[in-house]
Amino acid sequence: MYLRKYPSRFAAVFIFILAGFCYSAAFLFYIQIFRSSYLSHLAQRQHEHLKSIDPKRGTIYDRNLRPLAINLPVYSVYANPRMLAKVHNSDEIIAELAGILRMNEGQLRAKVSKDKFFVWITRMLPQATYEAIKAKHFPGIGFVKESKRFYPNKYLAAHLVGFAGIDNTGLDGLERDYDKYLKGQKGSSITLRDARQRELMERDYQPPVDGFDLVLTIDETIQYLAEQALDKMYHKYNAKGGSIIVMDPKTGEILAFANRPTYDLEQPGKSTPEDRTNRAIVFTYEPGSVFKIVTAAGALQEKVVKESDVIYCERGAYKVANHILHDHEPSGNLTFKEVIEQSSNIGTVKVAQRLGADRVYSYAHRFRFGIKTGIDLPGEARGYLKSVKSWSKTSIGAVPIGQEVTVTALQLVAAMSAIANNGVYMRPFVVKSIKDSHGQVINEHKPLILDKIMTEETAKRLHAILQGVVDNGTAKKAQIPGVTVAGKTGTAQKVVGGTYSHAHFYATFVGFAPVVNPRLACVVVFDEPHPVYYGGLVSAPVFKEVVENSLRYLNSQDTKEISNMDDNSPENEPQYKD
Amino acid sequence: MSLGSTFKVMVFATATALIYTHMQMQIVEFSYKSKEKQRRIHELQDSNGILTHQILVLKSAKHLGEQLLNKDDALQFIGRDRVMTINAPAPKIPARPSQRPKITTQGPLWNWLSFLSIPEARAFDN
Numbered sequence: 001m002y003l004r005k006y007p008s009r010f011a012a013v014f015i016f017i018l019a020g021f022c023y024s025a026a027f028l029f030y031i032q033i034f035r036s037s038y039l040s041h042l043a044q045r046q047h048e049h050l051k052s053i054d055p056k057r058g059t060i061y062d063r064n065l066r067p068l069a070i071n072l073p074v075y076s077v078y079a080n081p082r083m084l085a086k087v088h089n090s091d092e093i094i095a096e097l098a099g100i101l102r103m104n105e106g107q108l109r110a111k112v113s114k115d116k117f118f119v120w121i122t123r124m125l126p127q128a129t130y131e132a133i134k135a136k137h138f139p140g141i142g143f144v145k146e147s148k149r150f151y152p153n154k155y156l157a158a159h160l161v162g163f164a165g166i167d168n169t170g171l172d173g174l175e176r177d178y179d180k181y182l183k184g185q186k187g188s189s190i191t192l193r194d195a196r197q198r199e200l201m202e203r204d205y206q207p208p209v210d211g212f213d214l215v216l217t218i219d220e221t222i223q224y225l226a227e228q229a230l231d232k233m234y235h236k237y238n239a240k241g242g243s244i245i246v247m248d249p250k251t252g253e254i255l256a257f258a259n260r261p262t263y264d265l266e267q268p269g270k271s272t273p274e275d276r277t278n279r280a281i282v283f284t285y286e287p288g289s290v291f292k293i294v295t296a297a298g299a300l301q302e303k304v305v306k307e308s309d310v311i312y313c314e315r316g317a318y319k320v321a322n323h324i325l326h327d328h329e330p331s332g333n334l335t336f337k338e339v340i341e342q343s344s345n346i347g348t349v350k351v352a353q354r355l356g357a358d359r360v361y362s363y364a365h366r367f368r369f370g371i372k373t374g375i376d377l378p379g380e381a382r383g384y385l386k387s388v389k390s391w392s393k394t395s396i397g398a399v400p401i402g403q404e405v406t407v408t409a410l411q412l413v414a415a416m417s418a419i420a421n422n423g424v425y426m427r428p429f430v431v432k433s434i435k436d437s438h439g440q441v442i443n444e445h446k447p448l449i450l451d452k453i454m455t456e457e458t459a460k461r462l463h464a465i466l467q468g469v470v471d472n473g474t475a476k477k478a479q480i481p482g483v484t485v486a487g488k489t490g491t492a493q494k495v496v497g498g499t500y501s502h503a504h505f506y507a508t509f510v511g512f513a514p515v516v517n518p519r520l521a522c523v524v525v526f527d528e529p530h531p532v533y534y535g536g537l538v539s540a541p542v543f544k545e546v547v548e549n550s551l552r553y554l555n556s557q558d559t560k561e562i563s564n565m566d567d568n569s570p571e572n573e574p575q576y577k578d
Numbered sequence: 579m580s581l582g583s584t585f586k587v588m589v590f591a592t593a594t595a596l597i598y599t600h601m602q603m604q605i606v607e608f609s610y611k612s613k614e615k616q617r618r619i620h621e622l623q624d625s626n627g628i629l630t631h632q633i634l635v636l637k638s639a640k641h642l643g644e645q646l647l648n649k650d651d652a653l654q655f656i657g658r659d660r661v662m663t664i665n666a667p668a669p670k671i672p673a674r675p676s677q678r679p680k681i682t683t684q685g686p687l688w689n690w691l692s693f694l695s696i697p698e699a700r701a702f703d704n
Contacts, residue, residue: 066639067634072627072630072631073624127628150631150634152634152635152640153640154640155640156640194606198610198613200606200610200613201612201613224639224640224643225643228643
């Protein structure tokens with residue numbers, strides 16, 4: 001009825017509604033067809049979030065699988081400055097937050113006053129701080145879970161283990177050198193989020209691949225013993241630096257490796273470059289009398305001299321070319337054994353003259369002086385051993401007694417290990433194996449023979465001479481009750497201003513024990529100890545303390561192993577119980 | 579299409595839409611619940627990590643060494659000379675099940691009703 005009465009009005013309304021529908025349909029068509037991909041992308045960005053999943057960085061273990069470096073979860077705190085700006089009590093929040101974090105309030109205020117959605121406040125908070133902030137439920141303040149490297153032993157084996165940075169990238173030591181094995185591969189997933197940005201579910205999950213674990217040859221206990229003993233003498237004698245290396249002479253495995261000064265691996269930022277310098281393999285120095293082991297080995301092997309041969313030591317002054325050589329204690333006739341025991345420079349040089357420059361050089365080279373030992377650590381110095389054609393007329397009076405030649409502490413212990421190991425030179429190494437996260441061995445480093453320098457018979461004769469150094473000679477402080485010890489001391493003048501200083505010395509002792517069936521070889525070097533500076537007085541006691549305790553420890557381990565074997569014997573099987 | 583048929587189709591479509599919406603809501607609800615459980619697991623993992631750290635620090639050679647040497651700085655590893663070996667008498671090994679005298683039984687019904695000890699039962703099975 002109304003339609004007939006007001007046709008034009010109905011037509012107008014109909015046309016208006018139709019136009020509305022047409023507009024809607026056209027708009028929908030436009031949105032669905034032309035704007036589809038753009039709007040879908042916007043929606044996807046709002047709802048979906050590509051999340052990167054960090055892998056677990058591999059653990060570094062000692063030889064008994066005790067962790068030296070491990071990753072654990074920690075929280076980092078961030079602010080959303082735009083959200084924080086809208087909060088009425090933001091000033092109070094900032095002040096309270098600064099108090100909890102023990103930060104300067106002004107600095108924190110400057111950080112959160114930026115026009116951004118995300119600003120880091122502090123990375124990797126201590127657990128107590130995280131819990132204190134979390135309990136406050138501050139608006140605009142959030143947390144991100146991260147993984148932090150922990151070093152339970154702090155400074156122990158610091159120069160060997162190294163440290164990783166805040167982003168879990170290795171920056172020093174084995175952490176850096178084995179970073180490609182330790183770091184693993186990142187994973188990812190797409191997370192669906194609701195309108196309030198709460199995570200709902202995940203899809204396209206690509207799991208991260210955890211990093212491989214490193215198993216070192218280091219023994220945590222021996223390392224601790226070595227560090228303690230080194231530290232004690234380092235402070236007692238006000239040394240500028242010090243190094244100690246304990247090695248298994250039969251395999252080349254490094255059991256302990258320490259330097260002073262050192263640093264806390266959990267606070268590397270507080271250390272100086274000097275603290276982080278791996279002196280034992282980087283620093284080279286003139287070894288002095290410890291180098292006489294090379295001359296002695298060569299002379300015995302080449303049958304130039306016998307232990308009982310008498311050498312006249314010129315009452316303390318002997319001219320070699322234009323240079324007059326002195327002994328610290330003038331002597332007359334000494335047997336070759338006594339020459340080494342008393343560390344006579346003149347006696348050793350006379351033996352070296354019989355041996356000849358070529359053979360002295362050859363044996364030094366075979367003991368790998370002047371070349372790298374091949375240890376699996378970067379930055380190893382070669383030391384300096386000049387070829388015979390570069391020798392001056394006085395060199396035959398210098399090189400055989402450890403002058404005009406520079407060495408590293410590692411080269412010394414590796415050379416002494418070769419003598420202990422009946423002339424067989426083993427490559428020193430620190431990484432025993434690489435394992436995946438399931439414990440599967442990926443790569444295993446086996447002991448490697450590099451050279452056979454002398455016969456077993458020569459080595460045994462040299463053992464007896466070096467045992468005499470400890471029993472009757474310059475290294476009496478290295479004696480261990482109930483254990484036979486062989487070794488050699490060295491007190492070398494440092495070159496200061498182009499001349500040998502009478503106030504700056506290197507004090508060295510290198511030896512092994514027990515003499516029969518050696519288990520440990522050890523070198524101890526101190527740089528500029530004072531007021532006492534003799535290797536036999538400063539370094540030998542450290543050797544004694546470390547090797548004595550380490551042998552006791554190893555023996556107790558052996559006893560434990562034997563008792564464990566007994567426990568597993570068939571007789572001790574769980575018995576049938578009534 | 580008649581009004582009845584249209585109505586049926588609408589009811590069906592509405593019901594289907596409602597069921598679908600309900601299912602979607604259920605999925606979302608489960609997601610929230612699973613996320614909550616995931617959060618709880620992460621919390622437990624975190625506290626486990628903190629405990630692990632504390633344990634590792636406490637049992638580290640550095641900490642143990644400092645603790646023990648603070649109490650007694652002359653402390654040493656025990657030497658073999660201090661280990662006394664005592665020859666204990668050989669343990670008495672009880673007889674194996676096969677060597678045991680066979681358990682006498684009273685009859686099938688008694689056996690079925692009786693409660694043997696585990697060793698007796700094993701012996702009986704053998």
